[in-house]
Amino acid sequence: MTEIRKHLPSRATVAVALAAVAAVAVAGTSFWRSFTAIAELAIDYKVPADQAWMIPVAVDGLVVVATVAAAVARHRIARGYSWALLVAGTIVSVAGNGIHAWQLTESPIGVGIAVIPPLVTLAAVHLTILLARQDDSATQEPRRTTRDDTPTTDETPEPQPVMRTVTQLRVAPATPSRPAATPRQGHSPATPKANATDDELKAVAIRRVVEEGKTVRATGAELGVSKDKVQRWVTAYRATLTETTVAS
Known part of the structure; x- marks a missing residue:
């Protein structure tokens, strides 16, 4: 019927x-x-x-x-x-x-x-x-539907397959480990105070300030000594250079 x-x-x-x-x-x-x-x-x-x-x-x-x-x-x-x-x-x-x-x-x-x-x-x-x-x-004109979205026909519609949206996950490429920073040519790495003598620290401090142009404060913080000590080393080194120049 x-x-x-x-x-x-x-x-x-x-x-x-x-x-x-x-x-x-x-x-x-x-x-x-x-x-x-x-x-x-x-x-x-x-x-x-x-x-x-x-x-x-x-x-x-x-x-x-x-x-x-x-x-x-x-x-x-x-x-x-x-x-x-x-x-x-x-x-x-x-x-x-x-x-x-x-x-x-x-x-x-x-x-x-x-x-x-x-x-x-x-x-x-x-x-x-x-x-x-x-x-x-x-x-x-399309068929009207009831509030529960069920068609108003007498027959019950066949269930339709549910289409699920599959989201493709992107796997980020492995970030290569960054190589250890190598010191620039002419620059010496910081030497911890515990592993160096005062003469070695003095030589490094003088090279940092005189040759590389770093500040006394930055050099002292890098070597782990006070800025006053670095200042004394640099002043004595410059005084020695002045005497050598005058003597020659």
């Missing part, structure tokens, strides 16, 4: 189909009446009888084609052109029916009755297209 119900059209679809059939029937009868009036008018104005049918087909056919184009066109220029042709064709059709009625009756009421068919043709065709588009929109 459920399978049969799924293939049956909905009430909205049936209603739209019936309305479309009725609109097509009304448009057909109105088109035929307008066709007859314009064809007779063409014959009255010396159009051959075997060619008179071309005039109403051209006029009312333009109205039908322009109506369809205006209803389905998406581009603004195409829609505007379609509406321009629709208005022009409707005016010509109404004028032809009105002139034919005036020649026969010479009555405004007769003219008013005569212009009804082309207007009804326009309205019926346009209504039919709108109903067809509404039916297409209804069939393409």
